[in-house]
Amino acid sequence: MLASFKNVFTLYTKTSLIIRIIIGLIVGVVLGLSAPKLTSVYVLGDLFVGALKAIAPVLVFFLVSSSLMQGRESLGGKFRLVIFLYIVGTLCAAAVGVLGSFLFPATLTFADAQTGSSVPTNIGEVLKNIIMGMIANPIVSISEGKYLGILFWSALLGIALKGIAGDTTKKALQDLSAGVSEIVKWIIEFAPFGILGLVYNNISTNGISIFKDYAGIIALLVGCMMFVALVVNPLIVFIFLRKNPFPLVFKCLKESGVTAFFTRSSAANIPVNMELCQRLKLDKEVYSVSVPLGATINMSGAAVTISVFALAAAHTLNLSVDIPSAILLSVMSAVAACGASGVAGGSLLLIPMACSLFGIDQNIAMQVVGVGFIVGVIQDSLETAINSSSDALFAATAEYSQWKKEGKQLPKDIF
Numbered sequence: 001m002l003a004s005f006k007n008v009f010t011l012y013t014k015t016s017l018i019i020r021i022i023i024g025l026i027v028g029v030v031l032g033l034s035a036p037k038l039t040s041v042y043v044l045g046d047l048f049v050g051a052l053k054a055i056a057p058v059l060v061f062f063l064v065s066s067s068l069m070q071g072r073e074s075l076g077g078k079f080r081l082v083i084f085l086y087i088v089g090t091l092c093a094a095a096v097g098v099l100g101s102f103l104f105p106a107t108l109t110f111a112d113a114q115t116g117s118s119v120p121t122n123i124g125e126v127l128k129n130i131i132m133g134m135i136a137n138p139i140v141s142i143s144e145g146k147y148l149g150i151l152f153w154s155a156l157l158g159i160a161l162k163g164i165a166g167d168t169t170k171k172a173l174q175d176l177s178a179g180v181s182e183i184v185k186w187i188i189e190f191a192p193f194g195i196l197g198l199v200y201n202n203i204s205t206n207g208i209s210i211f212k213d214y215a216g217i218i219a220l221l222v223g224c225m226m227f228v229a230l231v232v233n234p235l236i237v238f239i240f241l242r243k244n245p246f247p248l249v250f251k252c253l254k255e256s257g258v259t260a261f262f263t264r265s266s267a268a269n270i271p272v273n274m275e276l277c278q279r280l281k282l283d284k285e286v287y288s289v290s291v292p293l294g295a296t297i298n299m300s301g302a303a304v305t306i307s308v309f310a311l312a313a314a315h316t317l318n319l320s321v322d323i324p325s326a327i328l329l330s331v332m333s334a335v336a337a338c339g340a341s342g343v344a345g346g347s348l349l350l351i352p353m354a355c356s357l358f359g360i361d362q363n364i365a366m367q368v369v370g371v372g373f374i375v376g377v378i379q380d381s382l383e384t385a386i387n388s389s390s391d392a393l394f395a396a397t398a399e400y401s402q403w404k405k406e407g408k409q410l411p412k413d414i415f
Contacts (some may be wrong), residue, residue, distance in 0.1 A: 013189060018254060024192035025199050025262075032203025038132075042201035044261075048194020052268035053186045057142045059184055059271055061154045062177040063288035068158025069165060069173060070285070078283075081400035082290045086298035087334075089236060089390055093228045093300035094333035097307030098326050100224040106216040106308070107314040108371050145267055147296045154363050155289070177288075184271040191259060198262040202377055214375045217312055221379050224304045225386050229253065233300075233390055240401045243415045248257040248396060251414065252276065257389035261381045266295040276392045281411055282399050290398070294391030299337035301383030302347035305372070307333040310354035313368045329357055347370040347383065 012020070098186055133148035141149030161169065230249070237245035255276045260269040270292055277287035307329055314321050321329075336350040351372060352365035372379065400410055 007327070018258070020192040021195055021258060024194075024196035028196040028199030029203055031196075032200045036204035037324050038200070042197045043203070044193045045195070045197030045199075045201050048187070048190065048197065049263050049265065049268055052263065052271060053078050053145055053265065055180065055184055055187060056267050056270045057145045057147070057150055058182045059177075059274070060147065060150050060292040061142055062173065062180055063274070064151060064154040064292060065158040065161070066170075066173045066177040067285045067288040068155055069161040070170060078398050078402055079288050079290065081401060082286075082395055083293070083297075085236065085240075085394035085398055086294055086346045086391075089233065089300050089394060090298060090303050090337055091230075091334045092232050092236070093224075093338070094303035094307050094330040096225050096228050096232060097279070097304040097333065098311065098330050100220060100227070101308050101311035101315070102321075102326070104220055104223070105315045106312045108312050108368060147267060147292060148335065151289075151292055151296060181274070185275065188272060188275060195259070195262045201403045205377075214371065217308070217371065218375055218378055220312070221305065221308055221375070222382060224308060225230060225301055225382050228300050228304060229257075229386050229389070233393060237393065237397050241404065241410070241415075245408065247414050249393060251280075252389040252393040252396070253385070255279075256392050257385040260388035261385040264384050266352065266384055266388045266391070269384070270295050273388060273395075275391045277395060280392070280396050280414070282396060285415075286399060287395050289397045291391055295388070297338045298391050298394065299347070299387055300390055301386035302337035302350075304386075305347045305379060305383055306336055306350050306354050309348075309351045309368055309372060313351075313355050313360055313365065314358045317352065317360065319360070319365070321358065325357060329354060332357060348376065348380075 010277055028041075031038065133146055134152040136146055138147035138149060138153035140146070141153065161173070166175075195292060234245040234249050237248060238242075254268065254271050259272045260266065273291045273295075274287065278284070310322065310329060310333070332354055336353060337347060348369050351368055352360075353361060355365040355368065356362075403410060
């Protein structure tokens with residue numbers, strides 16, 4: 001019996017993770033449509049996401065501290081480039097959302113807002129939230145998964161230890177980092193079961209009626225986000241690498257975007273991106289910092305969401321939007337998106353701030369948020385997939401660009 005179980009487990013682990021995820025996805029859809037009341041099935045999804053969310057803050061803290069403590073002085077250029085790519089990608093995504101909304105204007109059927117959380121009303125409040133999030137208690141930040149605080153304090157600890165830590169301390173921190181990374185690998189092995197549960201929960205709870213009731217706004221959101229993923233991001237990669245970008249783009253979408261789509265959490269997907277960066281042969285000292293940073297400030301999908309919903313509200317109310325206002329909305333959406341991870345409810349709760357640009361009443365704006373929660377099962381899933389996959393994509397682009405400058409050969413299995 002034990003030998004049979006071991007053989008089955010060996011076969012399971014040797015099968016490609018993507019194939020296992022696809023099988024889990026199909027089983028989840030079939031069960032969701034045929035047996036929508038199996039509580040034990042959707043618990044699998046809660047367990048998987050819960051485990052990832054629990055381990056990710058610990059992983060980020062030890063990885064960032066260890067990397068900066070042992071890091072080389074020459075890493076600054078790579079960090080500057082990846083941060084630049086994150087900012088450019090988010091700005092371009094916001095512009096795509098604005099342009100798409102002008103070309104294919106969508107209107108809304110208002111619903112009641114479904115949140116009691118406080119809502120930022122201006123850019124200053126968003127920036128304040130970001131700064132206060134950075135200096136939050138580090139223990140609280142780790143326990144509550146607040147990545148601005150985790151990144152800030154782990155970076156300070158790593159820099160402080162760099163000049164004073166002995167070999168024993170460095171080895172201990174490195175071993176802790178490796179140990180947490182190994183736990184992450186174990187959790188990811190069970191991703192197919194987690195995705196089965198997540199798909200089952202979505203299908204059994206929401207069905208497909210949501211597509212009919214809110215088809216216009218869903219189509220616009222999906223169209224803009226797919227344009228970002230398949231046109232804008234590849235163009236950015238091509239500009240820096242001068243290589244066909246699509247093999248790298250599709251690899252990131254397949255191995256990061258698919259998991260993020262179902263977990264609906266950039267933070268929970270940090271371990272997945274770490275694993276992907278390792279397979280892409282990136283420098284651990286760089287991606288152990290850039291990937292968590294990307295999960296905090298690289299928010300292309302959120303920028304699309306904010307701009308599209310704000311303009312949909314304006315179109316619903318027959319408000320005229322001029323070009324300067326549209327440009328300002330693009331910038332505001334990009335800046336707000338960078339603060340989305342520090343606000344309960346993510347990008348949806350930043351919509352009223354964007355709506356205020358057009359003088360839209362707060363009560364109306366909160367009804368727009370209500371629509372966002374209704375379509376969130378699709379919007380948030382796709383938004384997270386774009387956000388998370390581009391974290392790994394731009395981290396790889398920045399490093400491969402450096403490889404080209406140094407005359408190193410890019411990975412032949414990708415380019």
